[in-house]
Amino acid sequence: MKKKLLCALLALSMLFVLAACGGAPAENTDASETETSTPAEPSTPDDTAAPDEQAELSGETETNPEPADTPNEPTPAAPVEGAFKLGGTGPLTGGAAIYGNAAKNGAQIAVDEINASDSAVKFDLRYEDDAHDAEKAVNAYNALKDWGMQISLGSVTSKPAEATSAESFADNIFSLTPSASSPATIAGKDNVFQMCFSDPNQGTASAEYIGTQNLGSKIAVIWKSDDVYSKGIRDTFLEEADAQGLEVVSDQTFSDGNATDFSVQLNDAKTKEADLVFLPMYYEPASLILAQASAMGYAPKWFGVDGMDGILTMQGFDASLAEGVMLLTPFNADSSDEATAKFVAEYEKRFGEKPNQFAADGYDCVYAYCQALTAANATPDMDAATINGLMKEQFTTMTFHGLTGTESGLTWDETGAVSKSPKGMVITNGAYVGMD
Amino acid sequence: MKKSPFHFLTYILVIGAYAALQVLQARGELSATMRGMLVPICAYVVMAVSLNLTVGVLGELSLGHAGFMSVGAFLGTSTAIALQDAVPVPGVRLTIALIVAALFAALAGFLIGIPVLRLNGDYLAIVTLAFGEIIKAVFNNLYLGVDSRGVHISLLEDVTNTAKDGRLIIQGPMGIGGIQKISTFTAGFILIMISLIVIFNLVGSRAGRAIMAIRDNHIAAQSVGVNIIKYKMMAFVTSAALAGAAGALFAMNYSTVVANKFDFNTSILILVFVVLGGLGNMLGSIIAAAVLTILPEALRPIAEYRMLLYAVLLILMMLTANHPFVKGFFNRFRQTGQFQLQGDDEEKEAAA
Numbered sequence: 001m002k003k004k005l006l007c008a009l010l011a012l013s014m015l016f017v018l019a020a021c022g023g024a025p026a027e028n029t030d031a032s033e034t035e036t037s038t039p040a041e042p043s044t045p046d047d048t049a050a051p052d053e054q055a056e057l058s059g060e061t062e063t064n065p066e067p068a069d070t071p072n073e074p075t076p077a078a079p080v081e082g083a084f085k086l087g088g089t090g091p092l093t094g095g096a097a098i099y100g101n102a103a104k105n106g107a108q109i110a111v112d113e114i115n116a117s118d119s120a121v122k123f124d125l126r127y128e129d130d131a132h133d134a135e136k137a138v139n140a141y142n143a144l145k146d147w148g149m150q151i152s153l154g155s156v157t158s159k160p161a162e163a164t165s166a167e168s169f170a171d172n173i174f175s176l177t178p179s180a181s182s183p184a185t186i187a188g189k190d191n192v193f194q195m196c197f198s199d200p201n202q203g204t205a206s207a208e209y210i211g212t213q214n215l216g217s218k219i220a221v222i223w224k225s226d227d228v229y230s231k232g233i234r235d236t237f238l239e240e241a242d243a244q245g246l247e248v249v250s251d252q253t254f255s256d257g258n259a260t261d262f263s264v265q266l267n268d269a270k271t272k273e274a275d276l277v278f279l280p281m282y283y284e285p286a287s288l289i290l291a292q293a294s295a296m297g298y299a300p301k302w303f304g305v306d307g308m309d310g311i312l313t314m315q316g317f318d319a320s321l322a323e324g325v326m327l328l329t330p331f332n333a334d335s336s337d338e339a340t341a342k343f344v345a346e347y348e349k350r351f352g353e354k355p356n357q358f359a360a361d362g363y364d365c366v367y368a369y370c371q372a373l374t375a376a377n378a379t380p381d382m383d384a385a386t387i388n389g390l391m392k393e394q395f396t397t398m399t400f401h402g403l404t405g406t407e408s409g410l411t412w413d414e415t416g417a418v419s420k421s422p423k424g425m426v427i428t429n430g431a432y433v434g435m436d
Numbered sequence: 437m438k439k440s441p442f443h444f445l446t447y448i449l450v451i452g453a454y455a456a457l458q459v460l461q462a463r464g465e466l467s468a469t470m471r472g473m474l475v476p477i478c479a480y481v482v483m484a485v486s487l488n489l490t491v492g493v494l495g496e497l498s499l500g501h502a503g504f505m506s507v508g509a510f511l512g513t514s515t516a517i518a519l520q521d522a523v524p525v526p527g528v529r530l531t532i533a534l535i536v537a538a539l540f541a542a543l544a545g546f547l548i549g550i551p552v553l554r555l556n557g558d559y560l561a562i563v564t565l566a567f568g569e570i571i572k573a574v575f576n577n578l579y580l581g582v583d584s585r586g587v588h589i590s591l592l593e594d595v596t597n598t599a600k601d602g603r604l605i606i607q608g609p610m611g612i613g614g615i616q617k618i619s620t621f622t623a624g625f626i627l628i629m630i631s632l633i634v635i636f637n638l639v640g641s642r643a644g645r646a647i648m649a650i651r652d653n654h655i656a657a658q659s660v661g662v663n664i665i666k667y668k669m670m671a672f673v674t675s676a677a678l679a680g681a682a683g684a685l686f687a688m689n690y691s692t693v694v695a696n697k698f699d700f701n702t703s704i705l706i707l708v709f710v711v712l713g714g715l716g717n718m719l720g721s722i723i724a725a726a727v728l729t730i731l732p733e734a735l736r737p738i739a740e741y742r743m744l745l746y747a748v749l750l751i752l753m754m755l756t757a758n759h760p761f762v763k764g765f766f767n768r769f770r771q772t773g774q775f776q777l778q779g780d781d782e783e784k785e786a787a788a
Binding site for chain 2: 146231255
């Protein structure tokens with residue numbers, strides 16, 4: 001008898017937990033939420049009572065409708081009335097957190113600027129943490145959907161973006177990712193666009209640069225074997241290097257577990273007399289490689305890609321080691337361009353560090369949305385599917401001028417890829433200088 | 437052995453929870469977050485009950501359970517992708533994929549079991565940890581392509597030469613991309629039911645008693661003629677097969693899967709479900725897996741502090757579950773009821 005009681009208790013607790021995340025009474029819906037209609041959901045035909053889901057999480061979000069921000073960040077203004085709900089996921093915690101936070105901070109600056117201006121289009125920005133994991137990214141995306149997201153900033157990193165872009169394609173929510181560069185993010189989805197150039201593009205461009213400018217004849221490549229980004233660039237680099245007649249003498253890998261000691265890879269490059277080392281990776285391992293090469297007296301030319309951006313501002317890194325390093329980046333924080341200078345100053349004021357290209361991409365995404373929504377005469381009471389249709393039309397026809405990219409502006413083709421070409425920079429006296 | 441009514445209660449609760457969620461979903465009262473988590477919860481529940489078979493019933497600590505999940509996820513998903521044209525019905529394709537995943541994971545469990553099950557206790561735990569990492573490293577470097585000429589496999593480098601009409605399914609560190617989402621909540625529910633039936637029947641059978649005898653005292657079990665390796669292997673392989681099916685179910689709920697997902701942290705997460713739910717207690721594992729999967733999402737409104745709070749809640753739950761008062765409360769039920777699954781040695785002695 002007692003046992004049955006216990007089991008009933010356990011059963012109740014289980015149901016309670018499941019129900020706690022499930023239903024919430026409809027009267028919890030707050031005013032701003034009732035204005036927006038629900039994202040369409042063709043993927044679940046049995047879902048007949050979609051508007052109810054608006055109320056679902058409100059029980060939880062009620063007490064704290066705005067996502068809490070990092071402590072060093074000023075609390076953003078209360079939700080703007082009649083604003084577009086703009087949502088994004090990114091790694092705000094964990095190993096890749098710098099990228100997620102940079103994109104989020106960049107986007108936040110743009111949103112605050114736009115909301116303070118007389119622009120007709122206002123935004124309500126919300127970023128959710130995905131910890132650089134596809135499973136959590138989908139959860140984060142769903143949480144944003146419950147919030148009533150109308151347009152999406154996709155995900156910051158590639159693998160999570162692949163998962164969330166499939167979802168936003170199925171849900172007809174338009175998505176413009178600041179920095180998810182893998183081709184799979186946009187492949188086969190007509191409403192997913194990129195603000196950054198794709199990985200293969202970078203590999204090819206790097207090899208072309210090295211080939212046409214005769215930067216080296218014997219090339220060594222060190223890359224991270226369990227990283228999509230690194231692998232994607234390295235593969236196309238090798239292809240193009242072949243076409244350019246470059247000799248790749250050393251092709252060495254590392255992975256998450258052994259990303260601290262690079263003596264084996266460097267020695268291999270050194271003994272094979274490589275005069276240029278290509279580093280398709282993010283800047284933390286690259287900084288170690290530069291330091292260790294310097295310690296062993298190996299001084300080839302170094303060539304990095306956009307992940308190298310940020311190395312100069314890295315804490316505890318002797319920036320003189322990066323002297324002469326060449327890299328590809330769409331954004332130069334030291335540029336004398338007026339808009340860039342303003343953004344960099346604002347970013348430094350708020351977050352105490354120089355923005356990297358992820359921040360600039362996030363900033364550009366919001367302004368691109370602003371331009372497209374204004375041009376399409378979109379209003380915040382439209383549902384996500386309607387905005388989706390308008391945005392697809394706008395993005396394939398408009399030209400956008402932002403912090404990243406060239407003078408002539410950016411355009412997008414139907415696949416969602418941006419016409420942005422990587423720019424070669426070389427680090428001279430602790431600053432980027434254009435290579436050509 | 438008489439079947440415990442406790443088993444039936446577990447079945448009834450699982451069916452009840454499924455029915456309740458289906459009703460809520462049909463009425464549109466489930467949030468998008470909750471709907472999105474239904475399949476992962478099912479997969480984690482199966483992972484937890486299958487690990488409970490190894491840890492709770494067999495009594496061997498395995499720290500590489502995510503490895504079997506990985507085997508199932510990759511090979512099951514590859515099967516589903518390869519059969520995309522041949523088997524157009526998603527349900528049938530999913531079933532085939534889950535069976536293939538379970539078979540391959542069972543094979544992996546068998547091969548790993550040969551050296552591992554000769555060890556005991558901490559040594560076994562460390563070796564399973566290593567195997568989990570090895571499986572991760574293999575899938576991080578595996579390339580598998582399917583075309584009209586058959587299946588091509590290569591390691592480290594993509595030299596599969598998959599023809600244009602085919603498709604490179606597993607792409608090393610990039611894992612599998614472009615997966616059709618064919619996992620459904622109903623499939624997950626059926627998988628949980630099958631897992632429970634398999635485990636309860638195994639535990640209630642003659643073999644199950646042998647397995648528990650090994651757990652309680654393997655020397656005594658050996659002295660009365662129990663074939664230790666055979667019964668250990670039986671539990672270990674069953675556990676691996678169920679984990680494989682869970683992995684395939686999990687992977688086909690997302691459009692992409694990478695090997696790094698199934699790392700040591702995932703193994704530990706599953707172990708946490710088992711320990712929190714109670715060793716040998718399947719219903720406990722089910723509840724713990726569901727609660728701990730939902731918890732981080734339910735804590736989302738507090739943003740940065742959620743993982744901190746999650747950890748604190750986890751510690752509190754562990755402390756509460758081990759508190760003498762709570763333990764005494766539960767033990768009262770154990771002694772009156774037929775909780776044969778509770779693997780608590782001291783208590784057995786106390787009862788004797």
